[in-house]
Amino acid sequence: MKRNLITSAIAVVMFTLVLGLAYPLVVTGVAQVTFGDNADGNPDLIAKDTKADPRYFQPRPSQTEYDPEATFFSNRGPNSSAARSFYRDQLAAYIALNGQYNPGLTNDKVPADAVTTSGSGVDPHISAQNAAIQARRVAAVRGIAPERVDELVEQATDGRFLGLFGEPGVNTTKLNEALDR
């Protein structure tokens, strides 16, 4: 018993030094040297709040006001009446923003990703349909050729890994930066 207790104490301290300090610090060192700024967080992976500015592509709605430093889920349940009101408001806002540039845009044509909050609150990607609808607005408001906007959308689209894993999406952070250049 006493012997086991001493062994336990040595083991816990030793594993804390090896697994809790040596391992993460070595990995940090290697990652910092090898991957540079990426290891400090690539800002392109995080959505930026565009505050409904019509000149920009709007990322998905966020429960956290796009704050990456205090994340939480919306916890909107499947049978929640509050959720229904939320979606209705989101639909109305989306159509108000994009309707005049997309005649005939009705609720059933609004892509689901445009009115549901993401998991992280900072999901930078939107669906191709969502981007296509917003592209007309952005082109009109900025007064640039729709073809040019489509081209930028194309460039900001992240495909599936090996054409298989994940879902393709348009990265709004990269896209908005490209628009401002």
Next chain:
Amino acid sequence: MGVVQIIVFCAVLLAIVPLLGGYMARVYTSERIRPVERLVLKLLRVEPASQTWKTYAASVVLFSLVSWLLLYLILRTQTAHPFNPNGFNSGTWDLSFNTVSSFVTNTNWQFYGGETTLSYFSQMAGLAVQNFVSAAVGITVLIALIRGIASKPLGNFWQDLTRTVMYVLLPISVVGALLLASQGVVQSLSDWGPVASQEIIKLLGTNGGGFFNVNSAFPYENPNGFTNFVEMLAMLAIPASLTYTYGRMVGSRRQGWTVFGVMFTVFVIGVVAVYLAESSVTPAQQAAGLTGANLEGKELRFGTGGTALWTVVTTATSTGAVNAAFESLTGIGGLIPMVNLGFGESIFGGVGTGLYTMLLYVLLAVFIGGLMVGRTPEYLGKKLEAREIKLVVLALLATPLLVLVTTSLALGTGHGGPSIYASGPQGFSETLYAYLSQANNNGSAFAGYTGYLQPEAGNLGANGVTFADLLGGLTMLIGRFVPIVLTLALAGAMRNKRAAPAGLGTMRTDTPTFAGLTVGTVVIVGALTFLPAFLLGPVVQGLTTQLF
């Protein structure tokens, strides 16, 4: 595309099983003591002599107790740490009780939000260390049981622990952490934190506690479709491969593949069910006029396929990491994770813990089969008698009993009220899920269920919901250590039985028929126990279009 992705994932998993499983069999049967192992054992002053089941169990419990104490100390003295760039205060006593119990039991239930409450030191030297060693403890218990079944000496806990950490978990973690970092998972001591090194072991050790509050939904934990794939594979790699290790160590690969087949069958059914459920909108979305798939709480880059697969992988294994909000799943999409928890984390399950739970089900199936054909039940030539069956039944019923009692306590006394966020059946689902998850050491959650109130970042002015923290913490400790002690007792009992050669009337345990019997046993014991409770929560939500 979602479906192709799921099929390819299963194929890759199938390819890994014999490789990693064979490697682990060599690790645990090798007579040779390698240099790193020799050094560690010397530091611990341990002679690697085999232990009795009681000494083995005492070592497990004492090691976990000391781990508990050190982690509690770390979380409560956060202000004195290095690597605390945001200057966070220490955690409250009740929340810390819950968190420490959670990480020492391999549960990783999280009432706290990592990025707003914990220093990098607490994450690295506190939580991540437990990610390694609590995972290793689960594996050692399994290895002892396998040796007992194979009539070998049970082995030495300290030696098994060392081998698991140094030759299995750590090498894979180093490679995995760098692979994830290369894709954009953060690894830094100044910005965001040392995430990649913790992310990989969180998954590999089926722990599940996210560095960030939204876990693997956050881009810096899981930036793209490739990392999502790697992370899912990391969760299943060891639990699935251990079935092969088992086959090798008991001298019959068919036994191992039979167990794998049982797990895999139930797993695939779950994946298909969640995929179909999440491919359509929820009643609330439908009422608002939305069409398409349910994307609430999901990240676009993973898609329905990558989210459905993850959801089942993380709840079939006892990981509990999420890449989407479980609370926002459809009724049936949320039911499947609960059923997986109801199976007692035996469908692959936690590293080690999953397979020993499944082996208990196998022994129960042997017993039931024996009764049906009217012969003394025997497994691998060993007669199962009263003592073994009592241990099996106690171990298998302890967790369901714990779930139902704690859920009733939380709901019946009213003390669970402050934790509940949603109204209607969702509020019930939240509570049931919380105790299912904690008792089975999974750690995933319907995140509306809260045990911690935090007005601002850094623990300042925060307070825990004492009832939820303490009841949950105790639930995790009981759900972990009662089955462990009973399993080791079973290992001791099996070890002392003489194996008789198989006769003409012996019921074979490596056939599809037996696999079917085992699936039936798991479903009847594991899930039907909870059927009435499931009906009140997720099933109602899955069947109705009414809003609450």
